[in-house]
Amino acid sequence: DQQVKQNSPSLSVQEGRISILNCDYTNSMFDYFLWYKKYPAEGPTFLISISSIKDKNEDGRFTVFLNKSAKHLSLHIVPSQPGDSAVYFCAASGGGAGGTSYGKLTFGQGTILTVHP
Amino acid sequence: NAGVTQTPKFRILKIGQSMTLQCTQDMNHNYMYWYRQDPGMGLKLIYYSVGAGITDKGEVPNGYNVSRSTTEDFPLRLELAAPSQTSVYFCASSPWDEQFFGPGTRLTVL
Numbered sequence: 010d011q012q013v014k015q016n017s018p019s020l021s022v023q024e025g026r027i028s029i030l031n032c033d034y035t036n037s038m039f040d041y042f043l044w045y046k047k048y049p050a051e052g053p054t055f056l057i058s059i060s061s062i063k064d065k066n067e068d069g070r071f072t073v074f075l076n077k078s079a080k081h082l083s084l085h086i087v088p089s090q091p092g093d094s095a096v097y098f099c100a101a102s103g104g105g106a107g108g109t110s111y112g113k114l115t116f117g118q119g120t121i122l123t124v125h126p
Numbered sequence: 127n128a129g130v131t132q133t134p135k136f137r138i139l140k141i142g143q144s145m146t147l148q149c150t151q152d153m154n155h156n157y158m159y160w161y162r163q164d165p166g167m168g169l170k171l172i173y174y175s176v177g178a179g180i181t182d183k184g185e186v187p188n189g190y191n192v193s194r195s196t197t198e199d200f201p202l203r204l205e206l207a208a209p210s211q212t213s214v215y216f217c218a219s220s221p222w223d224e225q226f227f228g229p230g231t232r233l234t235v236l
Contacts, residue, residue, distance in 0.1 A: 013168070041223050052130070052216050052227030053169070098168060102223050112157045112220045113184065116168035 012036045013101050015117035023125055028086040030120050032099030035080065040103035043114065044073060044084050047096045057084070061103070089124045096121050128152055130228035132217050138234045139207040147202040147231050149217030157220040158200040159184070160192065162213040163230075169216060175200055207235045 014033045022028045030044075040061040045053035059066040059073045059082065066073050072085045086093055099117040133148045151158065156177045161169035161184075171184030175194040189211060191203040200219075204211060212235045218225040 015168075018166070043224065045227075050229070052218075052229050054227070055224050058224065112223050112225065113159070113171060113174055114169075114223075114225060116161075116170075118166065118168045 010035075011118075012039075013099055013115050013117040015097075015099055015120050017120050018118070019121040019123070021123045021125065022089050024091055025088045028084075028089045028093065028122055028124065030084040030086075030097050030099075030122065032082050032084075032117055033080060034082075034101050036101070036103075036115075037080070038103055039101040039115075041101065042073070042075060042082050043100045043102075044071075045098040045100060045116075046093075047098060047119070053098055056097075086122075089122075091124050091126050094122055094124050130217055130219055130226055132215075132228035132231050134231060135229070136232045138236060139204075140236060141207060141209065143207050144203070144205050145207070145233075147204070147215055147217075147233075149200045149202065149228060150198050151200075151217075151219040151226070152198065153219060153221075153226065154197060155219035155221050155226070156197065157222070157225075158194065159218045159220070159225065160190070160200070160202045161216045161218065162186065162211075163216065164213050172202065172215075204233075209235050211235050 043058040044056040047053040096119045100114040130151045159174045160172040173192040175181045215231045217228045
């Protein structure tokens with residue numbers, strides 16, 4: 010039962026253009042969503058997050074959009090840079106017993122982003 | 127401030143051997159987690175802890191054990207290693223929802 014899905018295993022974009030990474034979820038109890046970036050041989054690093062009470066959150070070149078009715082979120086990177094080439098994971102939390110998830114995250118499979126110079 | 131550290135970085139085990147993966151954080155976070163990542167897959171939660179002396183199972187706990195005697199340390203024990211436990215293991219700590227990850231331990235069971 011894959012509660013968080015990233016249906017695109019990979020994405021290739023040109024430097025300077027927009028990168029759009031997508032994520033779908035099935036658990037309507039999720040109330041907090043995060044994007045992590047992972048370079049080879051390193052642990053994931055936090056990129057940006059959004060609470061379910063918002064539909065957009067922006068941080069520099071990175072913007073996350075949340076569509077709760079569609080159970081869909083996306084990460085936009087503008088402009089894309091070669092250093093953005095990495096694996097991007099979508100993650101979700103919330104809906105645990107007693108109303109708390111103890112910060113536990115459910116991850117998608119990841120999308121490999123390649124930005125070409 | 128080292129963040130989350132994990133040892134060892136790499137390890138090869140024979141089937142049936144045991145080992146402990148070490149994890150230490152210096153951010154005074156109450157919550158700590160162990161994940162495994164298999165090729166082409168996302169991270170799956172093995173065990174988590176909400177504070178010293180309190181641990182609970184995640185999505186894939188079979189074949190593993192944990193303990194949390196201090197806020198800083200959260201070791202993961204593999205008993206009777208099996209080829210299915212070949213994976214990359216990540217430890218993380220969190221003040222709440224944003225988790226901070228260690229660099230990972232790549233484990234191969236032959």
